[in-house]
Amino acid sequence: MPSISTNSLVVVTGITGYIASHVALTLLREGHRVRGTTRPTSIERANSDLKKAFTENGITSEILQERLEIVGLDGDDFYSEEAWTRVFDGADGVEHIAFPIQEIDASAVDKAVQNATNMLRAAKQTSTIKRFVYTSSAMATIIAPDYVDRTITVKDWNESAVNVIVNGASIDDYPALKKAGMLVTYAAAKVMAEKVCFEFMEKEKPSFELVTILPSTTLGPVLHGKPSMTPGLIYSTMQNDISWKDNILPQWTVDVRDVAKLHYLGLTREDMVGKRWFAASGPWGPNDIFAIIRKAFPGHTIPDNFEGGERDKQQYDNSGSTSLLGGKWIGLEQSVLDTIESLRARDLVKVEGRV
Structure with missing residues (x-):
């Protein structure tokens, strides 16, 4: 099936989220129409915040009026094939970025699998859909500090997390995972949901095509609202607060704009179909961030x-994604400083000048 063309309608789940808002911005810049999902109680605020953010980033009010639509989905709808069938009506592509789990507990894996399964079923019922891009995680391959002395590739799956969370193995058998805490459950949920996506494609053979993107620690400018997730680490650091340090594990990093670009390419490039793709530019640690800010x-x-x-x-083979991006990733220093500038522009951090 051909990739999507200009002026296609793309559903972006959880559009107010950090990564999803950048994906929506990229799609609008590339001439597509966007139908974003959010909680029903958040529609008015989402419209206001996102339109302001997108306008500040070069999207005209006329384009937003014509090309941006935000629809509400409540908690139960996230697991409903019928609800997603309504959302997908007339769509050409899907960017499923939202992680539908509010609490990372024992039910997270089942919920993630149920959500993915019913979304795929709904997509199969929607004859217009050509591509389904699923946002997984680099943790679906390995989670630090579960280090292995070889390069991790997209062929790897985080079986350690699955064995502990799904198969009931004792975490004592995986001592490296103990520090990861609830992220072990998150990783297992991502593994099982992503595997369901590939199994669905193999068994059901829908008319649309699947691409999965595996982001690592994501940094870069925050388009709206207060920072959460990983940009929140930089926000806290600028307040001289590193209470988060015991909950952060060594990982690779990536700029949110590169993540968004890879999601867009997942809709448009034939060579990405049926494959997993790392969104990971290189290794990082909190001390690297401190050094960048001090300088x-x-x-x-x-x-x-x-x-x-x-x-x-840990080493990752990101050569495939590097090639897709023309051999160039946005570096950690630019990601960190652009994150700070985006926070300073909205008076969320106070900082003097810049060397």
Whole structure:
């Protein structure tokens, strides 16, 4: 099936989210129409916040009026084939970015699988859909500090997390995972949901095509609202607060704009079909972030480096994604500084000048 063409309608789930808002912005810039989902109680605010953010990033009010639509889905709808069939009506592509789990508990895996399954069933019932891009996670391959002395590839699956969370193995048998806490459940949920996607394609043979994107720690400018997820680490650091340090594991990093570009390419490139793709540019550690901020803002108080804040030693083969991006990723320094600038522009952080 051909990839989507200009002026296609693309459903973006969880459109107010950090990554999803960037994906929507990229789609609008590329001439597509966007139907974003959010909670029904958030529609008015989402319309206001996103339109302001998109306008600030070069999208005219006329384009937004014509090309941006936001629809509400409540908690139960996220697991309903019927609800997703309504949302997908007339759509050409799907960017499923939202993770439909509010609490990372024992039910997270079942919920993630149920959500993915019913969305795929709904997509199969929608004859216009050509591509389904699913946002997985680099943790679906391995989760630090479960280090292996070889390069991780997209052929790897995080079987350690699955064995503990799904198969009932004792975490004592996987001591490296103990520090990961609830992220073990998150990783297992991502593994099982992503596998369901590929199994569905093999068994059901729908007319649409599947691409999965596996982002690592994502940094870069925040388009609206207060920072959450990983940009929140930079926000806290700028407040001289690193209470998060014991919950952060060595990983690779990626700029949110590169993640958005890979999601867009997943809709448009034939060579991505049926495959997994890392969104990961290189290793990082909290101490790297501290060094970048100290250099750029020498007058700002930044926490001291700490043991365990070194960069990840695990290697990933990101050569395929590197090629898709023309051999160039946005680097960690630019990601960190652009994150800070996006927060400073909205008076969320106070910082003097920049070297």
